Amino acid sequence: MSIPFELPTEDRALSPYTGYTRAHWEAVADGLLWAAWRWSTPGRALLDLPGRPSRSGVRSDGLEGFARTFLAAAFRVAGAGGDDPHAWLDRYARGLASGTLTPGRDDGESWPLILDHDVQGQPMVESASVALGLRLTAPWLWKNLDAGVQDRVEEWLRGALRHVPAPNNWYLFPYTVAGFLESVGRGDAGTAAARQRALELMEGWYRGGGWYADGDGRAFDHYNGWALHLYPVLDAHLGGDGGLAERYGGRLRAHLDGFASTFGADGAPLHFGRSLAYRFAASSAVGLGALTGYTPLAPGVSRRLASGSLRYFLERGALTDDGLLSLGWHGPHEATLQPYSGPASPYWASKAFVSLLAPADHPLWTATEERAPVEEADRVLALPAPGLLVQSTRDDGIVRLHNHGSDHVRPHEGESAAGDDPHYGRQAYSTRTGPTALGNVADNHLSVEVNGRGSVRRRIRPLGAGHGDGWGWAASWHRPVFAGGPPMVPGLRVESVTVARGPYELRVHRVTGAPAGTRLTHTGWATGPDEPLVSALHGLHGWSAEPETVRAPQGTAYVPWAEVPRLSAGAGGTSLHVCLAALTGEPGPGPLADAVTEVVADGTGVEVVWADGGARTRVSFAPLEVTHG
Numbered sequence: 001m002s003i004p005f006e007l008p009t010e011d012r013a014l015s016p017y018t019g020y021t022r023a024h025w026e027a028v029a030d031g032l033l034w035a036a037w038r039w040s041t042p043g044r045a046l047l048d049l050p051g052r053p054s055r056s057g058v059r060s061d062g063l064e065g066f067a068r069t070f071l072a073a074a075f076r077v078a079g080a081g082g083d084d085p086h087a088w089l090d091r092y093a094r095g096l097a098s099g100t101l102t103p104g105r106d107d108g109e110s111w112p113l114i115l116d117h118d119v120q121g122q123p124m125v126e127s128a129s130v131a132l133g134l135r136l137t138a139p140w141l142w143k144n145l146d147a148g149v150q151d152r153v154e155e156w157l158r159g160a161l162r163h164v165p166a167p168n169n170w171y172l173f174p175y176t177v178a179g180f181l182e183s184v185g186r187g188d189a190g191t192a193a194a195r196q197r198a199l200e201l202m203e204g205w206y207r208g209g210g211w212y213a214d215g216d217g218r219a220f221d222h223y224n225g226w227a228l229h230l231y232p233v234l235d236a237h238l239g240g241d242g243g244l245a246e247r248y249g250g251r252l253r254a255h256l257d258g259f260a261s262t263f264g265a266d267g268a269p270l271h272f273g274r275s276l277a278y279r280f281a282a283s284s285a286v287g288l289g290a291l292t293g294y295t296p297l298a299p300g301v302s303r304r305l306a307s308g309s310l311r312y313f314l315e316r317g318a319l320t321d322d323g324l325l326s327l328g329w330h331g332p333h334e335a336t337l338q339p340y341s342g343p344a345s346p347y348w349a350s351k352a353f354v355s356l357l358a359p360a361d362h363p364l365w366t367a368t369e370e371r372a373p374v375e376e377a378d379r380v381l382a383l384p385a386p387g388l389l390v391q392s393t394r395d396d397g398i399v400r401l402h403n404h405g406s407d408h409v410r411p412h413e414g415e416s417a418a419g420d421d422p423h424y425g426r427q428a429y430s431t432r433t434g435p436t437a438l439g440n441v442a443d444n445h446l447s448v449e450v451n452g453r454g455s456v457r458r459r460i461r462p463l464g465a466g467h468g469d470g471w472g473w474a475a476s477w478h479r480p481v482f483a484g485g486p487p488m489v490p491g492l493r494v495e496s497v498t499v500a501r502g503p504y505e506l507r508v509h510r511v512t513g514a515p516a517g518t519r520l521t522h523t524g525w526a527t528g529p530d531e532p533l534v535s536a537l538h539g540l541h542g543w544s545a546e547p548e549t550v551r552a553p554q555g556t557a558y559v560p561w562a563e564v565p566r567l568s569a570g571a572g573g574t575s576l577h578v579c580l581a582a583l584t585g586e587p588g589p590g591p592l593a594d595a596v597t598e599v600v601a602d603g604t605g606v607e608v609v610w611a612d613g614g615a616r617t618r619v620s621f622a623p624l625e626v627t628h629g
Contacts, residue, residue, distance in 0.1 A: 003314050004323040005031030015369045018267070020307035022356070022365040028310065029076040029353050033088060035323030036069045036347070043098030043109040044091050047344060049324060054342030056122040061342035063111050066095055067126035067133070068347035074133035079356030082140045089141045092133070096145065100152035114159030117166040122340070127160040128173035128231070129350075131180035135238060136357075142184060154186055161190045167410070168215035169223050171198040172231040179235045202232065209385040210255025218460065219424075220386035220406040221273025225285030226351050229255060234354065237292050249294030256289050257296045258383050260305060261373040261390050264431030265397025267308030271557060272401055272429040274408065274421075276336050277327050278348040279318055283309040287355030290364040299363035300370035306355055308372065318346075325349060329557035335422070335437035336557050374399055380472035380500045387462035389474035391500035396585030400430045402498040402505070404476035405462040417483035420456040427457075427496065428505070428525070430583055432533060434556035436526050436564065441550045443526035443564050444581075446496065446509055448480040448571070449519040450489055455480030463495070463624050471501040471617075473626040489515060497619050497626060501610070503589045505581040508606060508619045511571050518571040525583040526552055528559030534588030537565035540608065541601045542577035544568055545593075578606050 007027050010019030040047050047065025054061055073088040084090075099111040114123040134142050134153070142150065158181075160174040175198035178191035205212045205228070211220055212228040229252045236245035262270050269282035283306040289295030290302040297305075317331035325346035326332045358364040373379060374392045381390040387405015392398065408424045409415065422435035428444040429435065436443045447454040457478045465474035475497040481487055491513030499506040511520065524537035524547070537547045547565035555561045567579055578601065580592040589595070598609035605620035617628045 001315060001317045003031075004319055004321060005034070015303070015307065017304045017369045017371070018307040018311050020311055022360055024307070025310070025353065025356055026076060026080075028314065029072050029356070030086060031323055032325065032347075033069055033073055033076075033086070036065060036344075037091065038322070039065070040091070040095070041098075041109055044095035045099030045109040045111060046095075049343035051327060051343030054122070054345065055339045056120070056342065059112050060120075060122045061344055063099070063123060063126050064342060065344035065347065066092075066099065067129035068344055068350055070133040071129045072347070072350035072353050074136040075350065075353035075356045077140065078136040079359065081359070084140065089137055093141055093145060096153055097149045100149070100156045103156050111156060114156070114163055116164040117170060121166060121170075124160045124163065124165060124170065124173050127157050128176040131157055131177040132234075135180040135183050138184060154181060157181065158190070161194045168219070169227040171201050172227060174198065176231050176235065179239065183239065199232070202228070206251065207385040209383060210251050210253070210257065210259070211383065211385040215410065217408070217410045218387070218406055219408040220388065221408075222269070222275065222278070222282050223273070224255060225259065226278065226281040226348065229285050230288055230351060230354070233288055233292060233294065245292070245294075249292055252285060252289055252292075253294045253296055256285060258381055258390065259285060260297055260301070261379055261381055261392060262399055262401065262431075263305050263309065263372055263374065264399050265372065265374050266431070267310075267312030268431040269309055270399060270401050270429055270431055271329065271434045272403070273406070273423055274338055275341075275345075275348070276329055276423070276557070277325075277341055277346045278351075279313045279325070279329070279346065280309045281349045281351045284351040284354050287352060287358075287364070291354065291358045291362075298370055299367035301372065303364055303367065304369040304372050306352065307369075310352065329434065333557045335554065336434070378470065378502055380467050380470065382465040382467040382472045382474060384465045387460070387465060387474060387476060389465055389467075389472055389498055389500055391472070391505070393503050393584065398430060398432050398583060398585065400428055400500075400505070400583060402428050402474055402500065403460070404465065404474040404496065404498065405460055407458060407460040409459045415458040415479065415481045416487060417456050417458075417481045419458065425457045427498070427507070430525070432558065433525050433527060433583065434558050436552040436556055436562060437554040440552035440554050441523060441564050441566070443523050443552070443562075445523050446494060447521045448492065448494065448511065448514065449521065450482065450492075450515055451485075453482045453484055454521070455482050457481070466626070468628060471499065471628050473497060473499045475624055475626070489513070495621060495624070497624070499617050499619065499626060499628070501617070501628070502612075503582050503584045504592075504595055506608060506617060506619075507579050507581055509577045510574070510621050511577065512574045514571045514573060514575065516572045520569045520571050520577060522567045522577070522579060523550075524565040524581045526556050526562040526564045527583075528555070528562055531559060532586045534582070534584050534586055535563075535565060536580075536582045536588065536592050537567060538580045538592035539567050540578040540580060540596065540599045541606060542569055542575060543579050576601055576606060578608070
């Protein structure tokens with residue numbers, strides 16, 4: 001698809017994989033800003049982009065437009081050493097003055113007040129972008145504001161310090177506000193308390209291996225990169241705090257060691273978790289690592305990942321004809337969104353432009369692009385802390401994520417089918433497919449049907465994960481949750497194991513406590529009829545051998561209409577169910593029935609002998625053990 005603004009000529013010598021250089025990043029930032037600023041109010045305080053409003057309302061959405069584009073402009077100008085050929089900072093200076101003149105007033109320019117997250121919380125989110133933008137551009141913007149405007153901006157920002165954030169990454173918003181205020185000599189006990197509280201919570205949310213939970217539960221998703229790592233590492237970098245930089249930078253390095261393997265060869269990040277309309281913000285941790293040096297990646301690999309992600313979305317319809325980022329993934333896609341998403345929400349993608357803080361002579365921009373991890377070899381990587389298993393194949397460039405640990409169910413919440421979230425509850429996700437929408441057949445899902453009511457997976461309890469040479473596994477258990485009646489069946493439990501090897505996924509489920517007459521279904525990957533993809537599913541034990549094909553008329557974020565393979569079986573008491581699944585590029589790996597030569601199941605588990613080389617995979621339960629050799 002065409003990009004509605006001009007980009008520089010590609011440089012395939014320096015960037016053989018993407019063609020993009022630093023000049024391309026600057027041009028994209030400028031193009032996005034020109035398009036968004038067409039919709040500003042006369043006083044420049046609000047950018048009222050066209051589209052359906054978020055649940056926070058139109059005024060909050062207008063502030064969001066100002067704040068999130070300001071972040072892009074700040075990275076753009078600060079990265080150029082203050083050079084601002086399009087006078088972006090003049091616009092934001094005027095908007096700061098207008099928006100804070102009478103905050104809370106119902107007029108054409110005033111910003112909404114920052115209140116508690118459950119009252120009027122969205123302005124707190126935007127305060128972090130305003131504060132970070134001001135900190136980045138302080139030598140050219142803040143120092144030139146009138147003293148009265150500076151005082152008004154500070155007073156508005158301090159609303160983030162006085163009110164209660166949502167119990168997750170939101171605590172980093174007052175942290176970021178406090179960091180800015182302290183950087184310009186306006187710190188006090190309130191700023192110190194906000195920073196201390198956020199850092200205390202971060203210690204509790206850190207689960208090891210470079211992964212934070214987004215709050216007290218088990219939500220592991222893209223917020224790790226574009227929030228939980230970005231704010232503290234960038235704060236330490238800007239403030240020159242070596243102690244904090246080493247602590248949080250070391251965690252960023254560990255995170256990137258696995259996260260780098262989640263980008264497809266086409267540049268796509270994983271379609272997994274919430275807020276996916278932020279799109280290429282998924283590369284922000286990669287750029288931040290390159291900027292600060294806290295990365296295991298060579299500079300050419302970092303740029304290949306970041307530029308690949310940026311180009312991926314620009315070429316697949318992320319921009320409207322007017323040059324605005326749409327609410328969706330490739331193009332507009334309602335099922336990808338959350339109620340908090342408004343017309344300007346996608347501009348959190350601005351965080352990717354943190355890469356521009358690396359100057360033109362930085363190795364991030366001068367090194368020749370190198371292959372992404374997915375382009376080097378087939379990989380299987382277990383991430384035990386979040387309970388995830390990453391599986392990638394070089395020939396087709398696809399990355400798959402098997403989810404045995406991330407559920408986005410808060411600790412205080414009960415398990416209700418009404419809260420089913422396709423972006424967390426499915427068993428697997430990838431860089432080439434999206435989950436089917438609610439109301440359609442669920443892809444990559446084991447459904448337990450009791451008295452005609454199918455189940456969903458809500459809270460996921462990880463049982464472990466590991467990997468060896470060319471293979472890996474992850475396991476979890478859950479209690480099936482039902483809608484339209486009693487939410488759970490006493491004693492009913494599902495234990496699930498995924499073993500990945502090459503393009504194959506060995507999926508093993510043990511169902512215990514099932515009432516007589518229970519029916520099970522298990523689905524594979526959702527693909528469109530015209531995609532060059534093969535979605536295969538084959539029963540090995542406890543299933544009908546061959547699947548039926550069912551339809552998802554609402555499609556996915558990738559296709560308007562999808563098909564899903566589905567296996568079925570009866571169950572009762574304790575039963576074991578084993579199948580093979582695969583998602584590959586055409587022509588595919590061949591019939592899945594030919595991938596194994598022997599399947600032996602007993603009361604304790606199953607052993608599979610692979611046709612390729614005769615290796616044996618054994619999955620045992622009570623206790624759980626997975627071996628391969």
